[in-house]
Amino acid sequence: MDKQNRINWLKNRISSMEQCRDEVPFGLSEDESMELSAYKDSLASLTAEPVLYAVDSDVEDKIYTALCNENEDGAYPLFPAPPIPEIKIPHELMDLVNAVEFYHAVKAENPNAETGSWNDAYDWIKKAGIEAAPVIKSLNGLGE
Structure with missing residues (x-):
């Protein structure tokens, strides 16, 4: 397969995988995400x-x-230099973000009542924060 055919194949494969990622509610698996990233790196290398x-x-x-x-x-x-890779937010941090958003939604719906939803939101934030702490430290170069 010549260079131009590989470029065309990679463009089609990347487009197909991105369309699948955007249309499927749960997106791509971790392996498929890595495969997509490898295809993008290969395309960048071939077209540089x-x-x-x-x-x-x-x-x-x-x-x-x-x-x-x-x-x-x-x-x-x-x-x-090679392109900067996509920055992926660690799942522990995304869980914390989702927990805080849930807390704000519960607070907006029930501003004066500490219901079971309030407790659920608080527990989720607390758990997500504990799990995110080592990740935040490592991202800031502070170790575990």
């Missing part, structure tokens, strides 16, 4: 364009690298 060209020279037993034009003998392409 060089930003500069360089050539190596040997002067007095030392190798020097210099920028040059693409037609120079021994020129090789230099590519930009």
